[in-house]
Amino acid sequence: MKIQVDLDLCQGHGVCVEEAPELFALDAATSKVVVLEANPPEALRAKLAAAVKYCPTRALRLVEE
Amino acid sequence: MSRAIPRLSGGIPLLGHLLEMRRDPVGLMQRCRDECGDVGELRLAGQSMVMLYGEDAQEAFFRAPEEQLDQAAAYPFMKPVFGPGVVFDATPEQRKQALRNRSLRDQAMRGHAQGIAAETERLTAHWGDAGSVDLLDFFAELTIYTSSAALIGPEFREELNAELVPLFHDLEGGTDAIAYVNPNLPLPSFRRRDRARKQLVAFLQGVFERRAAEGRESKDLFQILHTIKNPDGSPRYDVSTITGMFISLMFAGHHTTSTTSSWALLELCRNPQWMTRVVAELDALFADGGDVSYQALREIPTLESVLKETLRLHPPLILLMRKAMTPFQHKDWTIAPGQMVGVSIAVSNRDPALFADPQRFDPSRFAPDREEDQRIFAYIPFGAGRHRCVGAAFAMMQLKAIFSILLRRYEFELAQPAESYKSDHSKMVVQLAQPCRVRYRRRKQSAS
Numbered sequence: 279m280k281i282q283v284d285l286d287l288c289q290g291h292g293v294c295v296e297e298a299p300e301l302f303a304l305d306a307a308t309s310k311v312v313v314l315e316a317n318p319p320e321a322l323r324a325k326l327a328a329a330v331k332y333c334p335t336r337a338l339r340l341v342e343e
Numbered sequence: 344m345s346r347a348i349p350r351l352s353g354g355i356p357l358l359g360h361l362l363e364m365r366r367d368p369v370g371l372m373q374r375c376r377d378e379c380g381d382v383g384e385l386r387l388a389g390q391s392m393v394m395l396y397g398e399d400a401q402e403a404f405f406r407a408p409e410e411q412l413d414q415a416a417a418y419p420f421m422k423p424v425f426g427p428g429v430v431f432d433a434t435p436e437q438r439k440q441a442l443r444n445r446s447l448r449d450q451a452m453r454g455h456a457q458g459i460a461a462e463t464e465r466l467t468a469h470w471g472d473a474g475s476v477d478l479l480d481f482f483a484e485l486t487i488y489t490s491s492a493a494l495i496g497p498e499f500r501e502e503l504n505a506e507l508v509p510l511f512h513d514l515e516g517g518t519d520a521i522a523y524v525n526p527n528l529p530l531p532s533f534r535r536r537d538r539a540r541k542q543l544v545a546f547l548q549g550v551f552e553r554r555a556a557e558g559r560e561s562k563d564l565f566q567i568l569h570t571i572k573n574p575d576g577s578p579r580y581d582v583s584t585i586t587g588m589f590i591s592l593m594f595a596g597h598h599t600t601s602t603t604s605s606w607a608l609l610e611l612c613r614n615p616q617w618m619t620r621v622v623a624e625l626d627a628l629f630a631d632g633g634d635v636s637y638q639a640l641r642e643i644p645t646l647e648s649v650l651k652e653t654l655r656l657h658p659p660l661i662l663l664m665r666k667a668m669t670p671f672q673h674k675d676w677t678i679a680p681g682q683m684v685g686v687s688i689a690v691s692n693r694d695p696a697l698f699a700d701p702q703r704f705d706p707s708r709f710a711p712d713r714e715e716d717q718r719i720f721a722y723i724p725f726g727a728g729r730h731r732c733v734g735a736a737f738a739m740m741q742l743k744a745i746f747s748i749l750l751r752r753y754e755f756e757l758a759q760p761a762e763s764y765k766s767d768h769s770k771m772v773v774q775l776a777q778p779c780r781v782r783y784r785r786r787k788q789s790a791s
Contacts, residue, residue, distance in 0.1 A: 286406050287719075289733055293449040332641070334736035336719055 280341045287337035294329035346675040349379040359386025372687040387523040392683040402720040405728030412665035420522030429587030453637040455493040459744040460635035473784045478605035490596035496563025513539035518771040544586045599659040606657040640743045648706035654724035661689035697721040753783040
């Protein structure tokens, strides 16, 4: 699986960082999301799904390969 | 290749469509859609405004960078409300900084839910077993407290009282589209607007002076801003500027939530089958006596769908605007620099091409099998893209916290004919028209 980000939509709320700190961080300069692991391991699927679901701007997508 | 943008019929000399905008803005914007299609031009006094409709045009609008479609220049009626140096009088760079208000970060949000619930309990503590309440008065006061506690600080909230409610009402009433002619015409609504702003400055001045006299160590946002100094030792922000920030936070976070709360309660009263479902959902969720916590509020799908449907049918903002700074191309149409560009939330949210049976109150359109809000450039109560309301998640959490208390403690019913409840669209800020009373009665088996 892969993480897709629409940076036009991200406003830096940081929900993804709370849900999956292994996968996301906020850029200090732009306050936008930084993906730490573009191809996350299967073990983190639930955390990633929560980050996608609760992102307040729908900026994240989980894409199956 | 550029096609001419169709012009909407019916404007009058000099004022264009301004009077129609003040009389029936939603009707005007719908008429432009019906007559002109996806792109149509109308005139507000000397200002040309190109309206964009449909998912594609709206996506182009929402994705455009600030350098191309500027937000600040499009809202001249807000400048006298906020005052100099605040929001729409600030540079794009200053405004980007403002978006980083940490109180809206998810981490902070987790602490806000219980405070909002407690505030709702507090404001209804004197309600007694039965009575009636004016929705505008009640929710305006409640959301001034909840929003100021969360966004500015709990100590600041304690400085506030019901006397501020009419001041905000006057500020909101001062957002007349006639500001496109001149925001300082000698009109009663503009005079009330300016007087209310002065009173708020005096109020804040009083807060700072009292705190200084008592030697109190205050730590809320405004106290911190008040103490920041320039390199030469002068204060960075004067009280008028801080008042402008207060007003801008309340415009963003209070009248919108207040209007939405009112309409949600009205729609629940008008649609008793949904009231029954929402109350059952809340009773089950809090059956174990658990707190109104952030996590609990995340999983209330029926109430959430009702709130989304309320926002679709009664968006507290009906029109979003920008000013073209460079030529803006959409398909074969070119919008020239200096023209305004508009997207109508009210029209989009009821577009039959985008929503099934759009006039009907039907929260099940947001259920997992339909999810009509997935089309993020069509369902736009909070706007979309880079300027999407940064407080949207806070607003939804706040609405859910408020109703988690109200609907478990009280039953509600309309106190007026169902069709008598209306939004007042004569100003750019939508208000519920008064009177707007409902009756309440304490529930027999109300959870503690």
